[in-house]
Amino acid sequence: MQNFEFYNPTRIVFGQNTIEKLNSLIPKNAKVLITIGGGSVRKNGTLAEVQKALDGRHVEIFEGIEANPIFETLMKAVEKIRQENFDFILGVGGGSVMDGTKFIAGAVHCKDDPWKLVLDGGKDIQQIVPFGFVLTLPATGSEMNSNAVISRKTTEDKLPIKNELLYPVFSILDPTKTFSLPKKQVANGIIDAFVHTTEQYLTYPVNGSIQDRFAEGILLTLIEEGPKTYNNPEDYESRANFVWAATMALNGLIAAGVPEDWSTHMIGHELTILYGLDHGQTLAIVLPSLLEEMRQDKREKLLQYGKRVWGLTGYSDEKIIDEAISKTREFFESFGVKTYLHEYDIDNNAAEKVIEQLKRHHMTALGERKNITPDVSYRIVQASL
Numbered sequence: 001m002q003n004f005e006f007y008n009p010t011r012i013v014f015g016q017n018t019i020e021k022l023n024s025l026i027p028k029n030a031k032v033l034i035t036i037g038g039g040s041v042r043k044n045g046t047l048a049e050v051q052k053a054l055d056g057r058h059v060e061i062f063e064g065i066e067a068n069p070i071f072e073t074l075m076k077a078v079e080k081i082r083q084e085n086f087d088f089i090l091g092v093g094g095g096s097v098m099d100g101t102k103f104i105a106g107a108v109h110c111k112d113d114p115w116k117l118v119l120d121g122g123k124d125i126q127q128i129v130p131f132g133f134v135l136t137l138p139a140t141g142s143e144m145n146s147n148a149v150i151s152r153k154t155t156e157d158k159l160p161i162k163n164e165l166l167y168p169v170f171s172i173l174d175p176t177k178t179f180s181l182p183k184k185q186v187a188n189g190i191i192d193a194f195v196h197t198t199e200q201y202l203t204y205p206v207n208g209s210i211q212d213r214f215a216e217g218i219l220l221t222l223i224e225e226g227p228k229t230y231n232n233p234e235d236y237e238s239r240a241n242f243v244w245a246a247t248m249a250l251n252g253l254i255a256a257g258v259p260e261d262w263s264t265h266m267i268g269h270e271l272t273i274l275y276g277l278d279h280g281q282t283l284a285i286v287l288p289s290l291l292e293e294m295r296q297d298k299r300e301k302l303l304q305y306g307k308r309v310w311g312l313t314g315y316s317d318e319k320i321i322d323e324a325i326s327k328t329r330e331f332f333e334s335f336g337v338k339t340y341l342h343e344y345d346i347d348n349n350a351a352e353k354v355i356e357q358l359k360r361h362h363m364t365a366l367g368e369r370k371n372i373t374p375d376v377s378y379r380i381v382q383a384s385l
Contacts, residue, residue: 001208004257010144011170014244016236018174019046019134022053022090025170026132030088031058033081035101037065037093041136044180050092050134060086065093068272068279069100071115071152078107078114081129088130091168094137094185095192099148102166105129118150122161133171136178138243139189139280141196141250143171151273158273159361160265173247175239183230187335188280190226193246194219194331195264195283202291202301203259203368212304215254219309221245223331230335263366264290267377270357275346284332284339289383291325293376297369341385351381 013021026032032054034047041047051059062077081089081104091101106125107114117125135143142148146166151158181189201215222245228238248254267290268282277285295302299321306312306324315323329339341350355374358364366372372380 001211001257002206002259006252006256007164008144008167008252010167010251012144012173012247013170014173015240016174016176018172019049019177020053021172022050022134025172026054026057026088026090028056031084031086032060032088032090033077033086034059034061035065035077035089035091035093035097035104036061036063037067037097039063040180041092044136044177046134046136046177047092050090054090060084065097065100066151067096068149068151068158069096069103071103071118071150072154074100074103074150075107075114077104081108086129088132090132090134092134092136094135094189095140095142098133098135098140098142098168099150101131101133102142102146102148102168103150103161105131106161106163106166115152118152118157118159118161121159122148122163122166125161125163125165128165130169132169134177135171135173135243137181137185137189138173138178138246139185139192141193141247143168143173144247144251147250149269156273156357157361158269160269173243175236175243178239178243179234181233183233183336184278186230186233187337188278189246190222190230190242190335191280191284191332191337193242193249194222194226195287196246196249197222197254198287198305199261199264200255200258202298202305203261204298205300205304206258208258211254211256211258214248216305216308218245218249218254219305223309226331227334259368261366261368263372263377266358266361266363266366267354267380270354270361271341271350274353274357275344275350277344281337281344284329284337285341285384286380288325288329288332288339290380291328292383293380294367294372295321295325297367297371341381346385348385350385351378354378354381
């Protein structure tokens with residue numbers, strides 16, 4: 001196992017009827033800006049429940065954070081906070097609202113161009129406005145980590161940031177608040193959590209036994225509970241297990257002391273910014289092709305994955321790897337998610353365009369061994385056509 005430091009200060013408040021606990025989680029004298037997305041939290045009553053829990057405080061709402069949070073939109077919230085002196089931000093929504101809120105919190109006190117915070121990967125964030133979350137869409141794990149991904153329309157960028165100051169103070173996870181999600185979003189969320197896990201698991205062995213077993217447990221839970229919660233959204237136990245699996249997939253626990261990949265995400269980000277595909281869709285497209293391309297580098301862990309996660313025994317090693325990759329693709333497709341670019345009417349020039357973007361963003365040495373060069377990325381995207 002590799003050396004590591006593990007730190008996660010976020011308080012998780014999990015279960016039914018937990019929104020009322022906002023009253024004790026946010027200071028009574030706080031001036032609160034609630035950040036939301038397109039308004040679904042209004043329609044399903046979650047926002048009203050949040051406002052009721054915050055009764056007695058000065059509360060305003062900033063609405064309109066996009067599915068891939070846009071810098072230009074987020075800066076409007078930054079200016080509002082600066083001008084009106086809000087001292088707490090509450091994000092109510094899914095991963096995009098949470099990621100956008102993290103950027104907002106970190107940009108308020110920036111004295112330079114806040115876009116530089118994104119270009120520098122978030123490392124220069126020095127001070128934040130405290131923030132917490134009410135989760136309505138399980139997928140990204142943003143509710144319990146210090147990561148975010150921010151896009152900019154004018155430059156066609158979609159870039160990750162990370163800073164220890166960007167851990168939420170708390171996150172409320174009430175699985176019932178996710179019951180009304182469209183099936184498409186549930187499917188994307190299951191895939192996102194699955195690929196978060198494989199990015200930290202399907203690398204090379206370092207005898208991180210605990211981390212491997214945790215990761216395999218998350219993957220098995222998603223395989224078992226994913227179809228249940230997809231088909232029966234109000235099955236509380238299945239939805240609760242999915243919500244917690246998505247959180248555990250990216251809160252730092254399974255990454256402690258093991259190598260990480262993240263090339264599927266980096267390539268996927270470029271497909272989203274170029275073609276407007278959902279994040280989960282891009283991951284379902286890229287991962288199977290990437291595993292095939294990198295099967296020798298990932299050989300030992302792919303065999304372990306095939307045996308422990310998919311129960312593949314009695315085959316040759318090559319057959320186990322073949323079947324593990326095939327079953328991964330089939331799992332994604334079982335939720336109605338397409339796994340090839342041509343199924344989204346994307347032309348054969350996609351590989352060239354993605355490589356141009358990766359080079360522009362200095363993503364030229366990806367993967368756990370830093371050996372996914374632009375040429376390798378090109379082959380991965382070509383295989384995804």
